[in-house]
Amino acid sequence: MIEWMKDDPKTVRELVEWLVTSIHEGVWLPKTRLPPERSLADQFGLNRSTVATAYLELQARGLVDRRQGSGTYVRDDLWGITPDWPRYLEQAAFRPLAPLARKIAETRQRRDILDFSDGNIGPEVWPVESMQRLLAGVDLNEVLGFGHPLGLPALRETVSSEIKRNLNVKVDPESLLITAGAQQALYLLARGLLHPGDSIAIEKPSFYYSQALFQSCGVRLLPIPMDKDGVLPDALKELVRKHRPAMVWLNPTYHNPTGVTLNLERRQAVVAICNAWNLPIVEDDTFAHLQVAGTPKVPSPLFRLAEQSSVLYVGSLSKVVAPGLRIGWVAGPRAIITRLAEIRSQIDSGTPGLVQGLAAAFLSSPGWQSHRRTVSQALRQRRDAFAHSLSTFAARGATWTVPAGGLHFWLKLGGAMPDELRVETAVNSGVTYAPGRLYGAEDGFARLNYVRLSPTEAALGIARLAEAITGGPPHSTRSHI
Known part of the structure; x- marks a missing residue:
């Protein structure tokens, strides 16, 4: 249902005014079909005859064409009163959803x-009560201003400690960038480190196929086949030899969408291949905290198995805590993290400080x-x-x-x-x-x-x-x- 007026139109005159304004503002572009008379009448509680009369008035003003058996359409020659929005959309860098x-x-x-x-x-399973208690203790003086470009220091310290505890990898807080969820981290990596015409090797199937992100960046996707144990190292090796991708992007733990976890032997093989070709790895580990009780411990992440300087490690709280807690991070070489922070500053002023403060308090509490x-x-x-x-x-x-x-x-x-x-x-x-x-x-x-x-x-x-x-x-x- 579309509502563009403070008060719903009740008369033919009011409805005509509403329709004309909507057309001028681009709600309905040239060549697009207006709502059927019955549905618009139901929307505003009008008689169908009122809508029919309003459409006839629009036709008399030269704004629409009424086609027998097809409906009422905004005329194609009205680009003088509205911008050519379809042209802008077609030429935009970002592609539409499939x-x-x-x-x-x-x-x-x-x-x-x-x-x-x-x-x-x-x-x-959202920790609502725990977070409500912690929220009262967040220092508002610390979180309500513009924060550090890399993210709230307390949160970066806490995430660093969490990575050390879970992965046995030491990460300097200055080598961590806090993002508004893992998706933003991946966007920054794609925009900041790849160029139109570059190619990346990724699993097939892969979550990234459901996004227009890489196509919008002009990046080609080179699929790595998988089986029940994850990506096939021999296939990756051949792909790298033939196509020389700029990077390898992997989601090796509880892979989305298949749920497969790459076994240790194959992780080691992947790291060896990438090291041999001097290829950086982006490791998406956003599902790492979602282990089913009673199942075997997952193998060490690529971030630990490889030289840390060759892996960009992406994590998140959004999947395990709540989707509205948009907290993610990327860890990697300090020079790369600093550059990503600069790119981030051109997009927004950082993840809201209050959200970061709450996340830091939660990760530091027994409730986590x-x-x-x-x-x-x-x-x-x-x-x-x-x-x-x-x-x-x-x-x-x-x-x-x-x-x-x-x-x-x-x-x-x-x-x-x-x-x-x-x-x-x-x-x-x-x-x-x-x-x-x-x-x-x-x-x-x-x-x-x-x-x-x-x-x-x-x-x-x-x-x-x-x-x-x-x-x-x-x-x-x-x-x-």
Whole structure:
């Protein structure tokens, strides 16, 4: 619903005024279709005849064309009253979201949808009470002004200590940049260190295929094939030899979207290949804190296995604490971090100090370790319940591996339905999910968040989804858990 007036129009004159203003302000561009008469009437509680009369008045003023059986369109010769916005959009550096991604983003706003496409934990495990107590103790004199270009010193000290405790890697706080989540860190790296025409080697499938970030930067993506143990080192070696990428970007722990964790032997091989070719590595470790209780400890990160000067290490609190706590960081050589901070200063004035102060207080409190245990146990409970419910999919020929961490199951679906049709059919059944196409996979794969919904909601959503996107009756009872 669009509302552009303080008071809704109640008469033909008011509606005409509202429509004319909307056209002049570019709400509807030339050649675009105005809302159907009935939907606009329902929006403002008017009679349909009132809308029809208003549209006739617009036609009389030369603003629209009315096409029998097609609708009412803004005339194509009105560029004199509005800028040529489509030309600006077409020539802009940033590319639009893929249609599938836009469809899912729009759908997940609906309250009647059971959403498996989300990439975050649910509010039932957010540490709200703990943070409310800590917020009262944040020194406002320290956080309400413009802060240090690298981020709040107290937070950088705390993150440095956390990296030392978890990874056994010593990081100077001056070699850490605090960002508004990991996504901003990755954006700064792409914008600051890559040039149009550069290429990077990344896993396929990969989260980055769902973003237009690299295409917007003019960077080519060189896919590294994967199996159940992660990227294939021999394939990476051959790719590097043939194409000489500028960097290697990897998400080796609880990989998004597949959930795979790269084993130690392959991590060592990847590091050796990159060292041999003097290639920097960007390690996205944003899911590192999302280990399912009772699963084996993950191998050492590339940041520890390699010379630290060759790895840019990206981490985040947003996935493990709450999506609205936009705190991420990138660690690396001081000269690179300083340059990234300079680029950041051209975009904004830094992550809000109050958020940084709260994050620093939380990481330094007993509540942080308690929260990690709570999340780990919740992941175990939700994952096991989800895996049990997936028997509905197993009976329709789908396969998957139960993840040891992260937030997602990665399914290979049965049937030959294209992803666009699967998504449309799922939405019509009251469910949405992230199709494999978004991540560079071929049609027929699905990423499902197993944490966001309650077990009861998840079971209902899985049943709907299985019926909608696999098609046909069950043909097997074989389990893939």
